[in-house]
Amino acid sequence: xxxxxxxxxxxxxxxxxxxxxxxxxxxxxxxxxxxxxxxxxxxxxxxxxxxxxxxxxxxxxxxxxxxxxxxxxxxxxxxxxxxxxxxxxxxxxxxxxxxxxxxxxxxxxxxxxxxxxxxxxxxxxxxxxxxxxxxxxxxxxxxxxxxxxxxxxxxxxxxxxxxxxxxxxxxxxxxxxxxxxxxxxxxxxxxxxxxxxxxxxxxxxxxxxxxxx
Amino acid sequence: xxxxxxxxxxxxxxxxxxxxxxxxxxxxxxxxxxxxxxxxxxxxxxxxxxxxxxxxxxxxxxxxxxxxxxxxxxxxxxxxxxxxxxxxxxxxxxxxxxxxxxxxxxxxxxxxxxxxxxxxxxxxxxxxxxxxxxxxxxxxxxxxxxxxxxxxxxxxxxxxxxxxxxxxxxxxxxxxxxxxxxxxxxxxxxxxxxxxxxxxxxxxxxxxxxxxx
Amino acid sequence: xxxxxxxxxxxxxxxxxxxxxxxxxxxxxxxxxxxxxxxxxxxxxxxxxxxxxxxxxxxxxxxxxxxxxxxxxxxxxxxxxxxxxxxxxxxxxxxxxxxxxxxxxxxxxxxxxxxxxxxxxxxxxxxxxxxxxxxxxxxxxxxxxxxxxxxxxxxxxxxxxxxxxxxxxxxxxxxxxxxxxxxxxxxxxxxxxxxxxxxxxxxxxxxxxxxxx
Amino acid sequence: xxxxxxxxxxxxxxxxxxxxxxxxxxxxxxxxxxxxxxxxxxxxxxxxxxxxxxxxxxxxxxxxxxxxxxxxxxxxxxxxxxxxxxxxxxxxxxxxxxxxxxxxxxxxxxxxxxxxxxxxxxxxxxxxxxxxxxxxxxxxxxxxxxxxxxxxxxxxxxxxxxxxxxxxxxxxxxxxxxxxxxxxxxxxxxxxxxxxxxxxxxxxxxxxxxxxx
Numbered sequence: 001x002x003x004x005x006x007x008x009x010x011x012x013x014x015x016x017x018x019x020x021x022x023x024x025x026x027x028x029x030x031x032x033x034x035x036x037x038x039x040x041x042x043x044x045x046x047x048x049x050x051x052x053x054x055x056x057x058x059x060x061x062x063x064x065x066x067x068x069x070x071x072x073x074x075x076x077x078x079x080x081x082x083x084x085x086x087x088x089x090x091x092x093x094x095x096x097x098x099x100x101x102x103x104x105x106x107x108x109x110x111x112x113x114x115x116x117x118x119x120x121x122x123x124x125x126x127x128x129x130x131x132x133x134x135x136x137x138x139x140x141x142x143x144x145x146x147x148x149x150x151x152x153x154x155x156x157x158x159x160x161x162x163x164x165x166x167x168x169x170x171x172x173x174x175x176x177x178x179x180x181x182x183x184x185x186x187x188x189x190x191x192x193x194x195x196x197x198x199x200x201x202x203x204x205x206x207x208x209x210x211x212x213x
Numbered sequence: 214x215x216x217x218x219x220x221x222x223x224x225x226x227x228x229x230x231x232x233x234x235x236x237x238x239x240x241x242x243x244x245x246x247x248x249x250x251x252x253x254x255x256x257x258x259x260x261x262x263x264x265x266x267x268x269x270x271x272x273x274x275x276x277x278x279x280x281x282x283x284x285x286x287x288x289x290x291x292x293x294x295x296x297x298x299x300x301x302x303x304x305x306x307x308x309x310x311x312x313x314x315x316x317x318x319x320x321x322x323x324x325x326x327x328x329x330x331x332x333x334x335x336x337x338x339x340x341x342x343x344x345x346x347x348x349x350x351x352x353x354x355x356x357x358x359x360x361x362x363x364x365x366x367x368x369x370x371x372x373x374x375x376x377x378x379x380x381x382x383x384x385x386x387x388x389x390x391x392x393x394x395x396x397x398x399x400x401x402x403x404x405x406x407x408x409x410x411x412x413x414x415x416x417x418x419x420x421x422x423x424x425x426x
Numbered sequence: 427x428x429x430x431x432x433x434x435x436x437x438x439x440x441x442x443x444x445x446x447x448x449x450x451x452x453x454x455x456x457x458x459x460x461x462x463x464x465x466x467x468x469x470x471x472x473x474x475x476x477x478x479x480x481x482x483x484x485x486x487x488x489x490x491x492x493x494x495x496x497x498x499x500x501x502x503x504x505x506x507x508x509x510x511x512x513x514x515x516x517x518x519x520x521x522x523x524x525x526x527x528x529x530x531x532x533x534x535x536x537x538x539x540x541x542x543x544x545x546x547x548x549x550x551x552x553x554x555x556x557x558x559x560x561x562x563x564x565x566x567x568x569x570x571x572x573x574x575x576x577x578x579x580x581x582x583x584x585x586x587x588x589x590x591x592x593x594x595x596x597x598x599x600x601x602x603x604x605x606x607x608x609x610x611x612x613x614x615x616x617x618x619x620x621x622x623x624x625x626x627x628x629x630x631x632x633x634x635x636x637x638x639x
Numbered sequence: 640x641x642x643x644x645x646x647x648x649x650x651x652x653x654x655x656x657x658x659x660x661x662x663x664x665x666x667x668x669x670x671x672x673x674x675x676x677x678x679x680x681x682x683x684x685x686x687x688x689x690x691x692x693x694x695x696x697x698x699x700x701x702x703x704x705x706x707x708x709x710x711x712x713x714x715x716x717x718x719x720x721x722x723x724x725x726x727x728x729x730x731x732x733x734x735x736x737x738x739x740x741x742x743x744x745x746x747x748x749x750x751x752x753x754x755x756x757x758x759x760x761x762x763x764x765x766x767x768x769x770x771x772x773x774x775x776x777x778x779x780x781x782x783x784x785x786x787x788x789x790x791x792x793x794x795x796x797x798x799x800x801x802x803x804x805x806x807x808x809x810x811x812x813x814x815x816x817x818x819x820x821x822x823x824x825x826x827x828x829x830x831x832x833x834x835x836x837x838x839x840x841x842x843x844x845x846x847x848x849x850x851x852x
Contacts, residue, residue, distance in 0.1 A: 012291070012295050015291045017657070018657060019237055019287065021238075021661050022235050022238025022448070025238075025658055025661025025662045025665055026242040026661065026665055027242055028662060029665040029666055030242065032745060033669075035746045037746075038754075040754070043757075046758055049754060049757050049760065050759050053750075064739070067739050082651050089288065092288060093412070099241065103241055103280075104245060106245060107245050110250055114253055115253070115262060118256075118259055120262045120263050121262065198732050225504070231443070231444060232450055232500065233451075234447075235447050235448050235452065235661070235664075236454060236455055238451075238661075239455040240455055306497070306624050309493075309624075312454065316454055316457070316493070319458060320461045324463060327463055327466055328464075333475045333476050334475065438717070438721050441660060444657060444660040447664075448664025448665065449664045449667060449668055451664075452665055452668040453668055456668065515714065518714060522710040522713075525667065529667055529668045529670070530671060533674045541677075541679070544682075544685055544688050
């Protein structure tokens, strides 16, 4: 009985994009709520204040790291949706599941910031990077299979979108594995991978590659 | 006097959609704020941390359940609005009332998670599923009556949208009734219904139905 | 020097609408954060829970009242913007000031809910209804004066938008004055006015008026 | 390998705008969460309540100041994006970095409100005005260099957008320098500059300038 309903639901991708932008915007801004002000009573001089603020450094770095993750996934989802011609209910639910993992990001970030020496915290954080990656991959496979990609999308772009997820997730998995040596190695490696995705393309020797490609 | 104003107000459905997406995005992300970090002082080993995180399981499940509910109503509202040609002030207020019930969702979820053995908590939770359902139904009846549906909408789609609400709400009501045997039966049944709406269409034996339909 | 900049800034009204929808969506959802769960330790039976929930009634009513206010102003702003052809920087700042008063709404609602017997709380609440009203009025006057209204807007619609604000604000002012007799009279009157704006148009005897008009 | 991906990612600026509007809307509304209600127990009369509310004055002023800052940057970003023809991944990341600084604004506002006598708090606040300014400037330089500006954009507009950032940031830097004399001088000066950007264009003697230009 619900089959007709399934065909008619969620054909319009604009609202899916708008909902996603809202969830991302909110998750990005929520992170900062965890930056607590220094206690007024404990601050007697400029020096005290600088020291209290410096103590916020690790939290701020973790916040930056999660902001990068959110930015990377926002970019990834957006690029996919740009090439999709129309949606349906299944695709909407794949992306809702993706958004669910995004809403968990502030929690797993806080968890890692508080328990950075614990492997369980790191593995959960990694799980929260793996899950949205897998869902983005599933979403792209789904639209490929049911011919929902815009007809004018060149084949190499279709492949590039898949390859992208696979390479990034392989790197993150290597990062997670590094926790065998210590959780700081993992955090450092994952952070480096994220910075690479955000910043690297603008480095001069990458530019050259671009021209060569 | 206000009659002219009523005719001119809210003809544009885009802003209603944008407001709705904002409310849904916010309600979906708010839920996670209730996931509290384990207390740092109580965690001395990886084992302690896993146990503390496992203790968050029920909250997380409840959060997932509410996320599903929100996703289902977001889908439902969006599908309706897609078939509406233009709005007016009454329609805007029906959807604002719908959004009001959506903003209550994080509260009734928290209530149920805290008082899961109490029938009153369950019935309120169910009321919070019933109310948006009734309002979506009222919204569709309203646009049907005043010819505000897009002219190219086939009759069977109009019927499918109504049927959908009626079937889903009947199932939820059965779930609520199960609390006569125990609130866990209710929660389990409602969760199963929601999972069915989110996941089932992709199961193979449902696919066949689709083809047959 | 900044004059050229002023002319080029903010011509596009879409982003102003999107920002407004975000602020409204957030303010509407924030209100519910003030609904506190009953304390688990104090609840020993279904009866206790019902009683604790009933005690939330006044807060919920106040929340509903503010939701109505936000809905009314959202409607009002949206209707205006629909008739505006293009924006400029001054108009953007009028609407930003309007949004500023909207962000204060959760605070003044909470204040009134907590101090409902105090005239100062009521007057501040009223001030928070007056200010956005005046700013919407100023916004409409501004676009009227600089010919920024869409050319196809009939004259009676231009008048209706002004009249609307004036009538509503007069009623709210009467409500505020009633606090001479008691703050409950004010709250009741203002609530009645708001319900009227939200619900009344659908009452049968108002419908007749519509046809007659 | 990722070069093809870089070319195809983020061509659509609409989602960047939507994400930005969400972040700004949220940051603007978050500020008000810091306005705490007067303690009920401490209020015995209307006079007590007025006094408690008056004590909120400085916080409210600081909130207003940050709202102005956010409004100014929102205006600035929006005006830029209006003249950009298409995006790419680098531009998306410049604007994501810009949004990151925006999400920090509620924190640095709170910090300044709490530690207004401390130069470190003021300098951090100023840093949080400087950083988004530099990023907007970088964003505009980037689109200028890679010919991503809409072809019909007159040369003087391109210059005006740059000049605007430079002048504003020079004024803010002067404000920050004033902290040599006292942090209140800085706050007052920065507030005056912001008010000027928000309100001044509507003053009569500025209007004349506009006509002369």
